[in-house]
Amino acid sequence: MTTNPDVIIIGAGGGGPVVAKELGELGLQVLVLDAGPWYGNKKWPKPNESRGEKASDSADDLDVTLYRDQLTRLENDMNDTVTGKFRWGAADRRRAPWFRNIPDQALLWQNAGIGGTTLHYYGNCPRPYPDSINNKWPISYETLIPYFEKVEATLPVEFAPITAKEELFYYGAEKAGFSLHATLDVTSPGYRPQPNAILPPNEHLMDPSYSLEELSHMEGCTLSGHCEQGCPYGPTTEKIAKRSTNVSYVPLALKTGNVSFRPNTYVTKVLTEEDESKGVRAVGVQIRDTWTGEVEELRAGVVVMAAGCVETPRLWLNSDLPENSWVGRGLTNHYMDAVTGTFDENDLKEILGTSTIDPFVGHTSGARLDYPGIGMIESLGNSPGLSAQFLFGFSHAGYDSLNNSNPNEGLWEKRGRIVGPKLKKAMSGYRKTLTLLIITEDDVQFQNRVELDPFIKDEHGHVPIVTYTPSKRDEEKRNELVKIATEMLRQAGAKEMIRSDLPPNLYIHLESTMRMGFVVDSSCEAYQVKRLYIADNSVHYNSIGGVNPTLTTQALATRTAELLADKYF
Secondary structure, eight states, X not given: OOSSOSEEEEOOSSSHHHHHHHHHHTTOOEEEEOSSOXXXXXXXXXXXXXXXXXXXXXXXXXXXXXXXXXXXXXXHHHHOTTTSSSSSSXXXXXXXXXXXXXXXXXXXXXXXSTTGGGGSSOOBOOOOOHHHHTTTSSSOHHHHHHHHHHHXXXXXXXXXXXXXXXXXXXXXXXXXXXXXOOOSSOOSOEEEEOXXXXXXXXXXXXXXXXXXXXXXXXXXXXXXXXXXXXXXXXXXXXXXXBOOTTTTHHHXXXXXXXXXXXXXXXXXXXXXXXXXXTEEEEEEEEEEETTTOOEEEEEOSEEEEOSOTXXXXXXXXXXXXXXXXXXXXXXBXXXXXXXXXXXXXXXXXXXXXXXXXXXXXXXXXXXXXXXXXXXXXXXXXXXXXXXXXXXXXXXXXXXXXXXXXXXGGGSOSEESBOOHHHHHHXXXXXXXXXXXXXXXXXXXXXXXXXXXXXXXXXXXXXXXXXXXXXXXXXXXXXXXXXXXXXXXXXXXXXXXXXXXXXXTTEESSOBOTTOBTTTBOTTSXXXXXXXXXXXXXXXXXXXXXXXXXXXXXXXXXXXXXXXXXXXXX
């Protein structure tokens, strides 16, 4: 393990391993700390049952067989937010998850562990809309293009293949009057395949001489639809189909010989020093071992916070760093909704040549409709359990049976939670459904925030309170996208429509709590604490047009690593 690092990175999710890989290639000694477990590493053969070793600094420790065994593909085992392997909590699943105070009906769906929330993300990696960056951010869209290109080549990012749900999506989009985009840099409405960090389909996928088990050990996507609960498919760790950072950037960082990763390590404080000439500067961190409770201090020349939009401001505030009124403020969340259409078998045969859509086949989200200035719409192919839970059981509109007095403007037949016989009927038609996810370009509002609960502490300090309320303009934009999605489904031939009417507190695309130009400068170094950088979604100036945020974060992290090294090393 690196004992005297040049740089300590807090968090091994979407941004931290990117910085680690870039700095390691430049010859810097880097230590990456993460609070959760490490799946698929020989030093932690039973990561949920015992402490294992302290750290890993070799790609030889990665074991794809172990990884495949630990990612069971069972929905509840992987995704349960209380006991699942993918949760915000300690590696020891017998313990409760770490608490966040969220006053409203909410789901904050994040992971702790090497790979972070990229372990269960859909792999969606579109670029932000240029108009959401230019003349708004302190840097231009053109400045970011070389970094987009580098990340797209490193992961790599590929356009999603077409399965039945993508074909039906495109059919509905064309019928609704939209045209195909042939660009990564979108400035007008249109549809296109989703740019995903998922390898192209296995070339033997349709060859009957190979079994499903044999195919799962080969290179390439199996189109099995397990994106949200981890992808265990590939011949080696580095060739796993879905390019979560634990199988993409982490191996590349380890191969530099200059980077160590330490899981099960919760950072509780950023350490600083102050003198008259240099001001406040970061010098290290205080950490707590999540298995033993042991507390220690680690020192480094530079500290990078990459703990995410909730934990990064929480850590700043718990560390008593200089006061800044924008720390934790300006939270955006891509105010979401979903519309599900159920189709008739005969119509599907005429359009697709098959009687089912089978939304579980292919990438979880493989097609998109871009609408700069409002947001975006994408196909959603969750597995059955998650579909029943999130699409039909999670709504702030109450039960559909209580909404009968509202004719819903003739747009959909049901709205809100579906239970009992209605839920059984909806799920019995699951294989003939197409769901469109609405993702809104929500506004930055000062009152949407992450702050400390003054009364509740856990073993790591005061817990965060997360507060988010969309603006009236956000509501209007979301409703406009819902109408467009409904029209696409109707034009494609859907016979029955169910609007989920999701609550605003479905926290998946969190951004903007440590905004560039307010908390950090254009290199993502904190204005008030030198040698302290941030490399996660929190530095985004806004909600980047409603686009999935991972590629933007990773491009910024690549740029930040370059600027950090130039300035201090």
